[in-house]
Amino acid sequence: MVGKNIVVVGGGTGNHTTLSGLKGLGCDLTAVVAMSDDGGSSGRLRDELGQLPPGDLRQCLVALAADDHSSALMRQLFTYRFNAGNGLSGHSFGNLFLTALTEITGNTATAIEEAPQILRISGRVLPVTLSKTTLIAHLVDGSRLIGESSIDQRQD
Numbered sequence: 001m002v003g004k005n006i007v008v009v010g011g012g013t014g015n016h017t018t019l020s021g022l023k024g025l026g027c028d029l030t031a032v033v034a035m036s037d038d039g040g041s042s043g044r045l046r047d048e049l050g051q052l053p054p055g056d057l058r059q060c061l062v063a064l065a066a067d068d069h070s071s072a073l074m075r076q077l078f079t080y081r082f083n084a085g086n087g088l089s090g091h092s093f094g095n096l097f098l099t100a101l102t103e104i105t106g107n108t109a110t111a112i113e114e115a116p117q118i119l120r121i122s123g124r125v126l127p128v129t130l131s132k133t134t135l136i137a138h139l140v141d142g143s144r145l146i147g148e149s150s151i152d153q154r155q156d
Contacts, residue, residue: 008029010032028123061094064121065120080092
């Protein structure tokens with residue numbers, strides 16, 4: 001696969017798994033990341049701070065980080081999830097980091113350009129959009145499910 005350009009498109013978990021598997025094959029990797037997450041830590045940051053959800057971006061950045069010791073520690077830090085604390089519980093450090101980086105740089109696009117330098121990733125991570133996005137599923141019975149978290153949790 002040496003010299004191949006590969007683009008993966010999707011959300012955080014699927015892209016993370018795919019990128020992790022391809023990273024060692026010498027490919028030029030690009031992740032195009034969905035920006036519609038509205039649940040968990042990403043959803044809270046989206047609702048409370050009006051930012052784009054960082055979770056899927058974070059997972060792709062972590063997958064593309066270098067494999068040396070300091071990068072391994074950074075990957076562990078970025079995936080660390082607080083399990084206590086008033087307001088912190090449920091948030092991942094990486095989501096908070098990307099949110100802070102967005103506020104410091106002034107916008108999501110600049111934060112996404114800077115984060116790979118900090119994490120020393122190989123490859124590119126591109127958001128599918130820089131606009132707020134909400135998934136809506138129109139069901140056969142005429143009803144609608146609004147938000148990725150509602151669609152993910154639907155059971156019949």
